[in-house]
Amino acid sequence: MLIKIRNPRHPRENAVTPKALYLNRRRFLTGTAGVALGVTLGARLGLTPGTARAAALANPLADAIAQAPKGGPVLSEEVTPKGDATSYNNFYEFGADKGDPERNSGDFHPLPWTFTIDGEVEKPLTLGFEDLVSVDALEERLYRLRCVEAWSMVIPWTGFSLSRLIDRAKPLSSAKYVAFETVVRPGEMPGQRTGLLDWPYREGLRLDEAMHPLTLMAVGMYGEPLPNQNGAPVRLVVPWKYGFKSIKSVVRISLVKEQPPTSWNMANAREYGFYSNVNPQVDHPRWSQARERRIGDFLRRDTMMFNGYEDEVASLYSGMDLRKFY
Amino acid sequence: MIRFTSSSIDREVLARVGTVLLCGAPLVWQVVLLFSGGLGANPIEALTRNLGEWGLILLLVGLSLSPLRRAFGWTMALRRRRMVGLFAFFYICLHLLSYVGLDQFFHWPTIWADIIKRIYITVGFGAFLLLVPLAVTSTHRWVKRLTYRRWKVLHRLVYPAALLGVVHYWLMVKADITEPVIFAGILAALLGTRLLPKGSLEHWLSNRTTGAGARVSRRSRPLNRPGSA
Numbered sequence: 001m002l003i004k005i006r007n008p009r010h011p012r013e014n015a016v017t018p019k020a021l022y023l024n025r026r027r028f029l030t031g032t033a034g035v036a037l038g039v040t041l042g043a044r045l046g047l048t049p050g051t052a053r054a055a056a057l058a059n060p061l062a063d064a065i066a067q068a069p070k071g072g073p074v075l076s077e078e079v080t081p082k083g084d085a086t087s088y089n090n091f092y093e094f095g096a097d098k099g100d101p102e103r104n105s106g107d108f109h110p111l112p113w114t115f116t117i118d119g120e121v122e123k124p125l126t127l128g129f130e131d132l133v134s135v136d137a138l139e140e141r142l143y144r145l146r147c148v149e150a151w152s153m154v155i156p157w158t159g160f161s162l163s164r165l166i167d168r169a170k171p172l173s174s175a176k177y178v179a180f181e182t183v184v185r186p187g188e189m190p191g192q193r194t195g196l197l198d199w200p201y202r203e204g205l206r207l208d209e210a211m212h213p214l215t216l217m218a219v220g221m222y223g224e225p226l227p228n229q230n231g232a233p234v235r236l237v238v239p240w241k242y243g244f245k246s247i248k249s250v251v252r253i254s255l256v257k258e259q260p261p262t263s264w265n266m267a268n269a270r271e272y273g274f275y276s277n278v279n280p281q282v283d284h285p286r287w288s289q290a291r292e293r294r295i296g297d298f299l300r301r302d303t304m305m306f307n308g309y310e311d312e313v314a315s316l317y318s319g320m321d322l323r324k325f326y
Numbered sequence: 327m328i329r330f331t332s333s334s335i336d337r338e339v340l341a342r343v344g345t346v347l348l349c350g351a352p353l354v355w356q357v358v359l360l361f362s363g364g365l366g367a368n369p370i371e372a373l374t375r376n377l378g379e380w381g382l383i384l385l386l387v388g389l390s391l392s393p394l395r396r397a398f399g400w401t402m403a404l405r406r407r408r409m410v411g412l413f414a415f416f417y418i419c420l421h422l423l424s425y426v427g428l429d430q431f432f433h434w435p436t437i438w439a440d441i442i443k444r445i446y447i448t449v450g451f452g453a454f455l456l457l458v459p460l461a462v463t464s465t466h467r468w469v470k471r472l473t474y475r476r477w478k479v480l481h482r483l484v485y486p487a488a489l490l491g492v493v494h495y496w497l498m499v500k501a502d503i504t505e506p507v508i509f510a511g512i513l514a515a516l517l518g519t520r521l522l523p524k525g526s527l528e529h530w531l532s533n534r535t536t537g538a539g540a541r542v543s544r545r546s547r548p549l550n551r552p553g554s555a
Contacts, residue, residue: 084367085367088368096501098368149500196501287440288436296367299431
């Protein structure tokens, strides 16, 4: 499905990047020069060129990810440097410090991957990583990511709308919510050997939120397969909700009748609600959500309602008291 | 005033210089990290946290000097207390300045709302306010002006300030409370030594060590300056 919900306030894509330029960039990335770039980026990440290339080679979708066409709403904001997006992460499976996921995820070997869709569906599915993705559905989408901790990034994700996957399992009319689970591999994920959170990490969406065309299952970022610290091999991206809703390294999706329990809500219900829509008017009990620091900026900027996706998603919540359903 | 022999003056000077270097090193290191990109993707957050953490560490170091003197007879350590305390206050001021000036860029409405509404910021700001009179009255002239007895009572504010500092740290953590627990444990132990009856720490030590340590401990006691609370 190609999404064409153009926000009239945003410039058209052709006003932002000349076609010749971005085509040129693609060729540059896929050409021999791309190898050199990969090596430089790999070195910046502290990977040896060998392991960076091995990781890319091991992922059967590497080429498809690199060649995915652009899709989604046009966003003319500066892209966060890749080095920042891969070194400043909340992924408690690898530790609570922002640098831990990059530091401690070297032993995580996501593939082969088994992915289950079950619950209130006509056709439960068990899929390998390659079956999960129909290559022609992959597209690159530039989304804002707003963390509940009042910082934000702009990240080019490569993936497909979650609705495509859910449709394949044929949801029953009894399905009202979608529950997600992260893989449990304490041997490869040192954070899971601690009691930081109640593992597995769990998240959930209302079915209509999960079926919204903006809701993305991502397998890549910055034109490459997802690095371990960003949720390899497949993760959720819900751009109008706080980042912790975008669960990483997903192994299971269950369609359910009742609102499912979610990890941060279980840990602290007062601070982290089920909905957790980005909302500058509803503060986190310990800090204001009115403003945020875009990573790389010095001054904070105003946080936008639904993280700037108000036109697209506000109708999902019409009539709801967003202070109550935070 | 204490009379120093020439060798003890040398040791005093050395100890002072050493204290300044040790206490100043974390700041130098933070500046180096800041300008080399070593503070990561969100340097303002990292700087603010690190400065606060060093303020708390030095506050605890300051609180450990009198138990150290009691247990090991290190008067030299006790004489560093004012400087260590002032350095702690200095780091806490920089921590506050980093939050106000860098993190919020003097956005007073938000800062004021934070102080009133966010309990961990209220607590942290309270700790800072308690430390201000201690820093102001840290000079000899103030000790004289207040009389030593009253000065000593005033400076007991350091205990609630340290307590609020640890609570401030604990409240801001999302899930991993390891570090605040360590700070709280150390603070509890340091405060606990204050509750021990006079002489018990010294007695405990002299029972554990062979004569030498105990003798040093006893000999050093008469050298104490006031302020060994």
